[in-house]
Amino acid sequence: MKRYVILISGRGSNMESLLAAALPGQCAAVISNKAEAAGLALAAAQGVATAAIDHRGFASREDFDAALAAEIERHTPDLVLLAGFMRILTDGFVRRFEGRLLNIHPSLLPLFPGVKTHAQALAAGVRLHGCTVHFVTPALDGGPIIAQAAVPVQAGDDEASLAERVLAEEHALYPRVARWFLEGRLHLAEGRAHLDGERPARGALHAPAAV
Numbered sequence: 001m002k003r004y005v006i007l008i009s010g011r012g013s014n015m016e017s018l019l020a021a022a023l024p025g026q027c028a029a030v031i032s033n034k035a036e037a038a039g040l041a042l043a044a045a046q047g048v049a050t051a052a053i054d055h056r057g058f059a060s061r062e063d064f065d066a067a068l069a070a071e072i073e074r075h076t077p078d079l080v081l082l083a084g085f086m087r088i089l090t091d092g093f094v095r096r097f098e099g100r101l102l103n104i105h106p107s108l109l110p111l112f113p114g115v116k117t118h119a120q121a122l123a124a125g126v127r128l129h130g131c132t133v134h135f136v137t138p139a140l141d142g143g144p145i146i147a148q149a150a151v152p153v154q155a156g157d158d159e160a161s162l163a164e165r166v167l168a169e170e171h172a173l174y175p176r177v178a179r180w181f182l183e184g185r186l187h188l189a190e191g192r193a194h195l196d197g198e199r200p201a202r203g204a205l206h207a208p209a210a211v
């Protein structure tokens with residue numbers, strides 16, 4: 001059975017949606033850079049192995065990433081899922097896991113990389129916002145896009161209401177993509193995501209019926 005590891009930094013709602021999806025693989029561990037991340041307790045309550053590696057205990061980003069990579073490798077995962085993991089990873093770390101490292105980002109990339117994506121979307125006045133699952137490469141939030149879900153921006157939206165609508169789509173999209181990977185259907189090749197050997201992929205866009 002394929003094995004996957006989830007990295008989190010906080011609440012862990014995407015982690016919960018992955019664990020609830022009965023993916024065709026075993027969640028070998030949930031690892032956080034914060035011992036107090038609420039998601040760790042949720043994972044432990046489900047009998048999943050957890051670990052916390054506090055980034056503040058390391059002199060450099062390289063040292064932290066080396067410790068994180070060693071902990072991940074202990075679980076020999078086929079897939080590593082960043083789920084609200086709020087640390088920038090070094091090129092060395094990303095290269096080590098390239099092709100089996102996925103991230104979910106709360107915007108329609110390449111728009112609004114980085115943080116405060118919902119505030120960025122409201123400030124820009126876009127009518128469509130959403131989330132993206134992509135392969136992680138050294139370019140921050142710039143790796144090959146696998147799938148996206150769009151949500152309308154509504155009159156009167158604030159950061160919280162928009163975040164809530166996007167999060168509901170994240171919870172549907174990330175397990176779908178993780179399943180493709182664990183079924184051996186999703187690959188990174190020549191800098192692009194391929195589903196069933198093709199691109200663009202059927203099912204890789206979820207768009208609202210009416211905006």
Ligand code: GAR
Nearest residue numbers: 010011012013014083084104105106
């Ligand atoms: C999610 O919205 C996720 O897309 C985002 O953080 C939130 C984590 O929530 N990730 C990033 O911004 C990554 N740069 P969760 O802990 O409840 O899954």
